[in-house]
Amino acid sequence: MDKITFPIVEVDKNRLRGIDGAISYFFEITPIDLSQLTEKEIEQVFRDVGMFLNTIDENAFFKFYSLGGKAYVNSSVQDFNQLKFELGPSDRPLQTFFGSIDIFSDVSIFDDYLLYNGRYRRVLSVLEFGTDEIDHQFVPNGVDYILNIKRKSREKGIRGLEKIRSSHLANFFRPKRDVESEGAYHQAENLIQELMLGAESLFDIELFFVLTGQSLDELNSKTADLIDGMRSRGVKLFIEGQSIKKCKSGLAAMFRELIPGVVPTLLSRVHVDKTSHLKFLLPLNRSHLMDNGIAFEDNAGEQIFFDPFNASIPNKNMLVTGASGGGKSVFVNKLIFQLAKKHPTVILDKGGSFKRITLYHDGVNISAKFNPLQFRDPLYLREMVLSACDKEHFNKLERGRLLKSIRAIVEENPGPSNFFDFLKLLECDFPGISLYFEDVAEYLSDEKIAETPILYVDVADYPQAAIAPLIIFILEYFKNIKNPEKILVFDESWSFLKHHADYIDDCFRTFRKTGALPIAISQGLNDFAGIGGKLYSSITNNSFIKVFFPQECIDDPEVSEFDRKQIKSLRFQKGVCSECYVKSADNRFRKTMRLYLSPLELELFHTEVGEDNNFYKFYQEYRPFFDSNKETINSYVRLKYGEV
Ligand SMILES: Nc1ncnc2c1ncn2[C@@H]1O[C@H](COP(=O)(O)OP(=O)(O)OP(=O)(O)O)[C@@H](O)[C@H]1O
Numbered sequence: 001m002d003k004i005t006f007p008i009v010e011v012d013k014n015r016l017r018g019i020d021g022a023i024s025y026f027f028e029i030t031p032i033d034l035s036q037l038t039e040k041e042i043e044q045v046f047r048d049v050g051m052f053l054n055t056i057d058e059n060a061f062f063k064f065y066s067l068g069g070k071a072y073v074n075s076s077v078q079d080f081n082q083l084k085f086e087l088g089p090s091d092r093p094l095q096t097f098f099g100s101i102d103i104f105s106d107v108s109i110f111d112d113y114l115l116y117n118g119r120y121r122r123v124l125s126v127l128e129f130g131t132d133e134i135d136h137q138f139v140p141n142g143v144d145y146i147l148n149i150k151r152k153s154r155e156k157g158i159r160g161l162e163k164i165r166s167s168h169l170a171n172f173f174r175p176k177r178d179v180e181s182e183g184a185y186h187q188a189e190n191l192i193q194e195l196m197l198g199a200e201s202l203f204d205i206e207l208f209f210v211l212t213g214q215s216l217d218e219l220n221s222k223t224a225d226l227i228d229g230m231r232s233r234g235v236k237l238f239i240e241g242q243s244i245k246k247c248k249s250g251l252a253a254m255f256r257e258l259i260p261g262v263v264p265t266l267l268s269r270v271h272v273d274k275t276s277h278l279k280f281l282l283p284l285n286r287s288h289l290m291d292n293g294i295a296f297e298d299n300a301g302e303q304i305f306f307d308p309f310n311a312s313i314p315n316k317n318m319l320v321t322g323a324s325g326g327g328k329s330v331f332v333n334k335l336i337f338q339l340a341k342k343h344p345t346v347i348l349d350k351g352g353s354f355k356r357i358t359l360y361h362d363g364v365n366i367s368a369k370f371n372p373l374q375f376r377d378p379l380y381l382r383e384m385v386l387s388a389c390d391k392e393h394f395n396k397l398e399r400g401r402l403l404k405s406i407r408a409i410v411e412e413n414p415g416p417s418n419f420f421d422f423l424k425l426l427e428c429d430f431p432g433i434s435l436y437f438e439d440v441a442e443y444l445s446d447e448k449i450a451e452t453p454i455l456y457v458d459v460a461d462y463p464q465a466a467i468a469p470l471i472i473f474i475l476e477y478f479k480n481i482k483n484p485e486k487i488l489v490f491d492e493s494w495s496f497l498k499h500h501a502d503y504i505d506d507c508f509r510t511f512r513k514t515g516a517l518p519i520a521i522s523q524g525l526n527d528f529a530g531i532g533g534k535l536y537s538s539i540t541n542n543s544f545i546k547v548f549f550p551q552e553c554i555d556d557p558e559v560s561e562f563d564r565k566q567i568k569s570l571r572f573q574k575g576v577c578s579e580c581y582v583k584s585a586d587n588r589f590r591k592t593m594r595l596y597l598s599p600l601e602l603e604l605f606h607t608e609v610g611e612d613n614n615f616y617k618f619y620q621e622y623r624p625f626f627d628s629n630k631e632t633i634n635s636y637v638r639l640k641y642g643e644v
């Protein structure tokens, strides 16, 4: 076991001073998610990175860090204008590197691993790169590494290459061809040209991977995985160590050089690299959707976050589409499950997909009666009356007359509180109008519905005639919720709105302006057959965020070839996981999200008919023994799965 002398004597915010007096700076880079870019956009990114590399100061050093999924750079220069990435000073370089506040002076060095902060670490250096061309997927995701680079002057680079060229020229005088030397000659020749043109530069580089494990076993298995993974990419790794028996030495010195602020000597593990290769080694890629929000996975299993209320989304209208059974309702359940705690929610369901989360959150299920006069906005009341009437009797003129009468009635003080009294008053101008509501009379009441975390309606609980009035009522209830960050879920109930396209269009427009989150769920254009394309295009055009589940034909001009490709490759494994593709109208978000469900989530979100029998049986029998719905349901899940 060995210990290292700590090489940094001063840290002032992001400025470091080494024991040798060298000053350097530490910055955090915000990488971009290349999986959300088209091939052309990726090419442009790396063209820019190449330009940055070709212009960096030859006297400066750069140490790029990929640590815990974040990226940093430590350099003797402070100016990174050429690197077209978001970049800012990072004030705690040593804590960032060591992963803790105080223990970095206590690093124990063993045969071929280190121990600090109670974690086992191993340093692996690159002994040899392969000869194949590489791309941005060359360095595996999620592995910490440090890349030291220093640009060689053009003259030095050319001189080195000239040597290769002339050693081959000497072969001309030999009787036999030397193919290998010829290859090297041509490569050197081409590279010299590119160096002269400034399209390439040469660099001294070192690449070290640092693996971490809770135990030595874990560390060993990670090491084996990395060595295998890199071997398949043509890279030979070397485990740095400190053991005469294993013919290893220098781990202490090597590790010391990895610490931010230490000027890399670029001696023992150095390679000469060129811009077009090196640009893919920088830690500039990450899988990322939003900084925080609801946790999902990407399609490689890395955690990503999605927050429909993210401040950068100008209007929250969301459209979720996909073929039947692909996971739409389950996905929206997941959103509501997390968001309902903070955001009042109204759910218009068809078939009970959201019934169990409503129960879990102590929401109100209006399966019986509602009072249309709970709200008195004349435009709303006119729509309510029209929802039960023969549409052909109400042309534009009649609709205007109706609005006038309604205004007169609601302006009366105090005005009626029973909807049939209200209709009676309307009878003066519209004789017989009450009769339209005879069919739904048993669903109307004088009671008001109080505000609740979730107001839930399953249209399947109502007869045909009551559904349109009910939906008009629900939309008005939603409009009247004070919290601007409220949520409306509209699952598959489009066909009931045949005659209200304009009204719904207006509602969604208003929601968009006020910061609410309306989530429209649909299997696609067919849902709107008979309603006219107007409502569909109004919903589609007004949705800034679109979430696609697997589906065949997509009738949406905003969906590009890139999007289609992503949607085509979505996977779905019933009972295991679902995938969807999220796209924003401005294309800033274009990401596949994967959803795994916990036992509790599966019990609450699944939509399998009959599979909730035991759930409700347990709930009805045992609810009196628990303090809340939540506790009752959690207990059921714990009993069934052994965990929540
Ligand atoms: N992420 C997931 N993990 C595991 N199982 C899932 C997941 N998503 C969906 N399922 C399963 O697939 C079934 C169908 O999903 P869901 O009801 O969400 O489809 P849908 O797109 O809403 O269909 P429809 O258009 O017919 O309403 C669910 O009952 C559940 O069993």
Ligand SMILES: [Mg+2]
Residues within 6 Å of the ligand: 328, 329, 330, 353, 491, 607
């Ligand atoms: Mg559904």
